[in-house]
Amino acid sequence: MKKGNGCNNCSHPNCAYSLNTNGVSSCVECELGVLVLDPSSGPKWKLGCNRCDIIINLFEDAQKIAVIDEEVCECGAQLVTVEYKSDKTKFADDRTEMSGCIFCSPHFSNLVEKHKAVSFARSNNRRPVRPNNRVTRGGARPKPKDKMAQLAAYFV
Structure with missing residues:
Protein backbone atom coordinates (compact mmCIF):
# COMPACT_ATOMS: atom_id res chain seq x y z
CA MET A 1 0.00 0.00 0.00
CA LYS A 2 1.29 3.47 -0.84
CA LYS A 3 2.20 5.82 1.96
CA GLY A 4 -0.60 8.23 2.83
CA ASN A 5 -3.44 5.99 1.64
CA GLY A 6 -6.25 5.16 4.02
CA CYS A 7 -7.57 1.77 5.02
CA ASN A 8 -10.30 2.02 2.37
CA ASN A 9 -7.57 1.56 -0.29
CA CYS A 10 -5.84 -1.34 1.48
CA SER A 11 -6.19 -4.73 -0.19
CA HIS A 12 -4.72 -6.86 2.60
CA PRO A 13 -6.85 -10.04 2.89
CA ASN A 14 -6.74 -10.28 6.72
CA CYS A 15 -7.32 -6.62 7.60
CA ALA A 16 -10.72 -5.90 9.18
CA TYR A 17 -10.78 -2.39 7.64
CA SER A 18 -9.62 -3.26 4.11
CA LEU A 19 -11.31 -2.68 0.79
CA ASN A 20 -11.62 -6.44 0.29
CA THR A 21 -13.48 -6.93 3.57
CA ASN A 22 -15.74 -3.85 3.58
CA GLY A 23 -16.20 -2.94 -0.09
CA VAL A 24 -19.92 -2.76 -0.91
CA SER A 25 -20.24 -1.54 -4.50
CA SER A 26 -18.75 0.67 -7.16
CA CYS A 27 -19.22 4.38 -6.57
CA VAL A 28 -22.39 5.99 -7.90
CA GLU A 29 -20.54 9.21 -8.85
CA CYS A 30 -17.05 8.32 -10.12
CA GLU A 31 -15.89 5.49 -12.38
CA LEU A 32 -12.97 4.04 -10.44
CA GLY A 33 -14.12 4.38 -6.83
CA VAL A 34 -15.49 1.77 -4.48
CA LEU A 35 -17.92 2.48 -1.65
CA VAL A 36 -16.33 1.07 1.49
CA LEU A 37 -18.04 0.60 4.86
CA ASP A 38 -16.23 2.36 7.69
CA PRO A 39 -16.46 -0.19 10.53
CA SER A 40 -15.38 2.34 13.16
CA SER A 41 -18.08 4.90 12.31
CA GLY A 42 -20.90 3.32 14.33
CA PRO A 43 -23.49 4.20 15.55
CA LYS A 44 -23.59 6.77 12.72
CA TRP A 45 -22.53 4.28 10.06
CA LYS A 46 -21.22 5.49 6.72
CA LEU A 47 -19.94 4.29 3.38
CA GLY A 48 -17.26 6.39 1.76
CA CYS A 49 -15.83 6.32 -1.73
CA ASN A 50 -12.11 5.67 -1.81
CA ARG A 51 -11.64 8.01 -4.81
CA CYS A 52 -14.10 10.89 -4.55
CA ALA A 77 -23.56 -4.58 -4.78
CA GLN A 78 -22.58 -6.78 -1.87
CA LEU A 79 -25.39 -7.55 0.55
CA VAL A 80 -25.16 -6.29 4.12
CA THR A 81 -26.52 -7.54 7.43
CA VAL A 82 -27.86 -4.89 9.80
CA GLU A 83 -28.55 -5.52 13.47
CA TYR A 84 -30.39 -3.13 15.81
CA LYS A 85 -31.05 -3.36 19.52
CA SER A 86 -34.69 -4.24 20.20
CA ASP A 87 -35.53 -0.79 21.60
CA LYS A 88 -33.86 1.14 18.73
CA THR A 89 -34.95 -0.85 15.68
CA LYS A 90 -36.01 1.20 12.66
CA PHE A 91 -37.42 -1.64 10.58
CA ALA A 92 -41.15 -1.53 9.88
CA ASP A 93 -42.05 -4.90 11.44
CA ASP A 94 -39.89 -4.42 14.60
CA ARG A 95 -37.33 -6.98 13.49
CA THR A 96 -33.88 -6.51 14.97
CA GLU A 97 -31.84 -8.08 12.17
CA MET A 98 -32.20 -7.93 8.41
CA SER A 99 -30.03 -8.62 5.34
CA GLY A 100 -30.29 -7.08 1.90
CA CYS A 101 -28.94 -4.65 -0.65
CA ILE A 102 -28.63 -1.04 0.55
CA PHE A 103 -29.71 0.22 -2.89
CA CYS A 104 -32.47 -2.24 -3.89
CA SER A 105 -34.08 -3.42 -0.64
CA PRO A 106 -37.35 -1.58 0.13
CA HIS A 107 -36.72 -2.05 3.88
CA PHE A 108 -33.45 -0.09 3.65
CA SER A 109 -34.49 2.76 1.32
CA ASN A 110 -35.54 5.22 4.05
CA LEU A 111 -32.42 4.45 6.14
CA VAL A 112 -29.83 5.43 3.49
CA GLU A 113 -28.81 9.05 2.64
CA LYS A 114 -26.22 10.18 0.10
CA HIS A 115 -24.10 13.26 0.86
CA LYS A 116 -21.13 15.03 -0.64
CA ALA A 117 -18.30 15.87 1.71
CA VAL A 118 -17.42 19.57 1.53
CA SER A 119 -13.90 20.80 1.97
CA PHE A 120 -13.54 24.40 3.03
CA ALA A 121 -10.71 26.02 1.11
CA ARG A 122 -9.25 29.03 2.85
CA SER A 123 -8.44 31.95 0.60
CA ASN A 124 -5.07 33.61 1.03
CA ASN A 125 -6.24 37.12 0.17
CA ARG A 126 -8.12 37.67 3.44
CA ARG A 127 -6.75 39.87 6.15
CA PRO A 128 -6.40 38.40 9.62
CA VAL A 129 -9.31 39.12 11.95
CA ARG A 130 -8.98 39.74 15.67
CA PRO A 131 -11.39 38.14 18.17
CA ASN A 132 -13.49 41.31 18.35
CA ASN A 133 -13.95 41.20 14.54
CA ARG A 134 -11.60 44.09 13.80
CA VAL A 135 -9.48 43.68 10.70
CA THR A 136 -5.77 44.18 11.26
CA ARG A 137 -3.24 45.45 8.79
CA GLY A 138 -0.66 43.01 10.01
CA GLY A 139 2.14 43.49 12.50
CA ALA A 140 1.82 44.04 16.22
CA ARG A 141 1.59 47.46 17.82
CA PRO A 142 4.71 48.56 19.65
CA LYS A 143 4.49 48.53 23.45
CA PRO A 144 4.27 51.93 25.12
CA LYS A 145 7.48 52.82 26.94
CA ASP A 146 6.30 54.08 30.31
CA LYS A 147 3.82 52.63 32.78
CA MET A 148 1.27 55.45 32.48
CA ALA A 149 1.15 55.00 28.70
CA GLN A 150 0.60 51.25 29.20
CA LEU A 151 -2.31 51.93 31.56
CA ALA A 152 -3.80 54.48 29.17
CA ALA A 153 -3.55 51.98 26.30
CA TYR A 154 -5.12 49.26 28.47
CA PHE A 155 -8.22 51.31 29.35
CA VAL A 156 -8.84 52.61 25.83
Missing part, protein backbone atom coordinates in the same frame (compact mmCIF):
# COMPACT_ATOMS: atom_id res chain seq x y z
CA ASP A 53 -15.90 12.78 -1.76
CA ILE A 54 -19.20 10.87 -1.71
CA ILE A 55 -20.40 9.75 1.71
CA ILE A 56 -23.47 7.61 2.27
CA ASN A 57 -24.90 7.72 5.79
CA LEU A 58 -26.85 4.62 6.66
CA PHE A 59 -28.59 2.78 9.48
CA GLU A 60 -28.13 5.32 12.27
CA ASP A 61 -28.14 3.75 15.75
CA ALA A 62 -27.57 0.24 14.35
CA GLN A 63 -25.61 -1.97 16.69
CA LYS A 64 -23.73 -3.88 13.98
CA ILE A 65 -23.35 -3.79 10.20
CA ALA A 66 -21.46 -6.45 8.28
CA VAL A 67 -20.80 -7.00 4.58
CA ILE A 68 -21.76 -10.50 3.40
CA ASP A 69 -18.86 -11.80 1.30
CA GLU A 70 -20.54 -14.56 -0.68
CA GLU A 71 -23.81 -12.93 -1.70
CA VAL A 72 -24.18 -10.26 -4.39
CA CYS A 73 -27.32 -8.37 -5.42
CA GLU A 74 -28.59 -8.17 -9.01
CA CYS A 75 -27.30 -4.58 -9.17
CA GLY A 76 -23.75 -5.77 -8.39
